[in-house]
Amino acid sequence: MARDELTTERTRRTTPRGPSKSQQAYHWLKERIARQEFTPGYRLVLGAIAGELDMSVVPVREAIRQLEAEGLVTFERNVGAHVSMVDDSQYRFSMQSLSVLEGAATALAARALTPDDIREARAINERMIETLDDFDPRAFTALNQRFHAILFARCSNPRMLELVETEWAKLGHLRDSTFSFVPGRAQESVAEHENILVLLESGAPLGEIEKAARRHRVATLDAYMTHEHPDEALGVLDI
Amino acid sequence: MARDELTTERTRRTTPRGPSKSQQAYHWLKERIARQEFTPGYRLVLGAIAGELDMSVVPVREAIRQLEAEGLVTFERNVGAHVSMVDDSQYRFSMQSLSVLEGAATALAARALTPDDIREARAINERMIETLDDFDPRAFTALNQRFHAILFARCSNPRMLELVETEWAKLGHLRDSTFSFVPGRAQESVAEHENILVLLESGAPLGEIEKAARRHRVATLDAYMTHEHPDEALGVLDI
DNA sequence: GTATCTCACATCGTATACCATCTGTCTCAG
DNA sequence: CTGAGACAGATGGTATACGATGTGAGATAC
DSSP: OHHHHHHHHHHSOSSOOOSOHHHHHHHHHHHHHHTTSSOTTOEEOHHHHHHHHTSOHHHHHHHHHHHHHHTSEEEETTTEEEEOOOOHHHHHHHHHHHHHHHHHHHHHHHTTOOHHHHHHHHHHHHHHHHTTTTTOHHHHHHHHHHHHHHHHHTOSOHHHHHHHHHHHHHHTTHHHHGGGSOTHHHHHHHHHHHHHHHHHHTTOOHHHHHHHHHHHHHHHHHHHHTTTOTTSOOSOOOO | OHHHHHHHHHHSOSSOOOOOHHHHHHHHHHHHHHTTSSOTTOEEOHHHHHHHHTSOHHHHHHHHHHHHHHTSEEEETTTEEEEOOOOHHHHHHHHHHHHHHHHHHHHHHHTTOOHHHHHHHHHHHHHHHHTTTTTOHHHHHHHHHHHHHHHHHTOSOHHHHHHHHHHHHHHTTHHHHGGGSOTHHHHHHHHHHHHHHHHHHTTOOHHHHHHHHHHHHHHHHHHHHTTTOTTSOOSOOOO
16 A cells, blocks of 8 residues: 555656756747847856756756857857857858758749749738838838748758758847848848749749749848948859 | 965966867767767767766766757657667758758859869869779768868858758768769769869859759769659759 | 956856656566 | 566756856055
C-alpha cells in the first residue's frame, strides 16, 4: 500500500512537461528583439533576464548562445551580451542575400500557385493600394508581408524559406521600417507586385519570375540606401 | 612595498584569458563532426564530452545549443543530443539552396577576380584533371574546394559566403563524399570549371556566370541523386 | 585641473549538487 | 509464451555557489 502510493507519486508528472526553460528564454528574448522592445545595442544582463523570467542564469545563457549563433545577439567574454547592431554595410549584404534567396523562393513557388492564391495576393495588393492615400507605413508593411507570405507558402524548398526567415530575423526591427524611408517607394512596390502576379499567372519562364522577385527586393534596398551610396551597384545581379 | 607586491599580484592575469570553455567545446565538437568522427545520428552524451574536455557539463550544453541553432545537432528534451541526420530530402533542399547561393557568390566575385586568380584556379583545375587517372576522391575533393575558394575569395558580399559556409557545415560529412557516388561526374565537373573560367575571363554577363555556377552545383546534386529521383527537376531554376 | 591609480561592485564563467525524466530490464500475471 | 507494469540506472535540466574579470567612481599626486 505504501508501495502503491510511492508508485503513484512516481508515475504522476510533477512538471507538466512544457518546453524547457532554455527554450522559454530563447523565445521570450527573440520575441522581444523582434518587437523592438530590445533595440540593437540594448544590453542583455543575464541576472536581470533570469529574474524577470523567474529562472536562474544558466538557461538564459543557453538561450543567448543560440541567439548568438543566429546572429541576433553579440556576446563578449566577461563583458556581456548586446542585441546585435546592424550597420549599413551589413544591412546591404543581408538585403542582397535576401534578394537572391527570395527571388529563388518565389520562382520555386511559381508552378505550385493556384488561381486562388493569385486572387488572394491580388486582393491584398489592392488593399495596399488603398492604404496609399493617407499612408500608414505600419499597415502597409503588414500587408506587404502577407502578400509575400502567400507566394512563399507554396515554395517547394522549405530550407530556402528558413534561410529567408533567419536572415530577416537578423535584421530585426529594420524589417518593419523599410518603407518609411522613401514614401514614393510604396507606389512602386505595389506596381511591382502586380507585375509579379501577371508573370505568375501567365506561366512566365521561371527565370523571368526570379528576376522580377529579386529586383523587387533590391529596389527596397535601393530606396533605403539612396541617401548613402547613390551610385553603387546595390545588388541587382544581371540575371 | 607590501602594497606594491599586492598590486603586482592583482595586475597579473591569473588566467591567461583564452577562449571560454563554451567556445572550446563548441569548436571541438564542430571539428569532430566535420571530420566525421561523430557521424550523423551519433549520440552526444553531455557528461562524457565534459569529461573528455575536462570541464563540467554547463559549457558543453551551451556549445550544443549553438550547434543546434546552426542545425548541426538535434537536441531533444530529456533524451539527449544527436548529430543531425540529413535525409535525402533535406540534402536536396540544402543543395538547391547552395546552388542559388554559390551561383550568386560567384557572380558577385566575377568582376573582382584578377588574371592571377584565374591562372591559379586553372592550375588547380589542371591538377584535378591529372588526378582523374587513378581517381582519388579525397584528393579530387580537396582540390575542388580550393578551386571554388579562389573564386569566392573575391566575393563582394561576405554575408553570402557565410550563408554558403553554414549550409555546407550542415551537410557535414556529405561535403566530402559528393564525388564518390558517380565516378563519371568528376570529368564533367572539371569541364564545367573550365567553362566557368572562360566566362570569367571574357567578362561575360553576370547572369551567364551565375547560371553556369548554379548549374555546376546542381549537377553535383543530380549526380548524387540520380538513383533516387531520376526525373524530378532537381533544382536548376530556369535562369 | 588633470591624469593616473585603486578599490568596490556589477557581471560573467564554471563547477557542483540535486531533482526530473527517460529507457531498458526484470518480474509476474494471464 | 506474451505483455503490462515496476524498478534501477543513466542522463538531462536547473539552481546555487563561488571564483574571475571588467568597469567606473573616487582618491591622490602632480
